[in-house]
Amino acid sequence: MATNSRTWFYSRPEPRPYYIEERVNHTLWNNRIQGVFMSCTQAANPIKMEGTLNGMPMFFEWEPGLYFILRMGEERKDIIGTIRQILFGLKPSFAYQDVDSMYVIEWHTDSGEARWRDIQGNPQYQGLRRLTAPTAT
Template sequence: MSKLSISWFYTSPGDNAHRVAERVRQALWTSGLTDLWLDGTSTSAPYKLTGNYEGRMLELDWTPTEWLRMRAQSAPPRLIAQMSWMLGFKPGIHYTDNSGHQVWEWVRGDNTARWMEISGNPTYLSPARLPVK
């Protein structure tokens, strides 16, 4: 876990969408992901930010201390690696949604229940349970 994720993933980031987005943006920019913009669209868990990375659509949804979902038009490995470094663990699930967007999910603890939801549902294309070690 990086100190950069403490203020928004490992604790409640607050109830002001602008401040939540600013905390996450600052953390991601500080980690080196400078070609990124996110705006807040919710004020309580699950939090949601929408924007872009390198000009391509990017969305983050999360419930603090539990899980984070990153949905992207396409995401370079660097984005996934930086998010994993910040959170302190790797994504455990990857799939393509019915809009053709790539989705990665970081779930703290056992992701079996979430995997069961995804693997048997035809709206999730090419689901993969990823090694987290």
């Protein structure tokens, strides 16, 4: 099955965990992220998945067409770059460490200004840094 993020991020997938798992996992494997299997833990928005990559925990959360959040046990630039490719070149908006010491990258189709304002200064988000320039208002 050839699939890409158009079938699960840029359009709303059917809210069936198996279909979401099949599409996302095939997309990851087709983009050379082997050794991972993501399980769908929530098929309604926001969609959530969890899995491991060679023993490292990974979590996905997204609302189709709006944002994608990757949480992982350590900063892996190769994974971040591949997710960017999977999302058709969408640049990551910001990065931080959460209360569970997970490394988090967020991609937003609208640059994430509202989210940035919400989390800025919140002690739950350590090392918060912007990865793309803010949009003019």
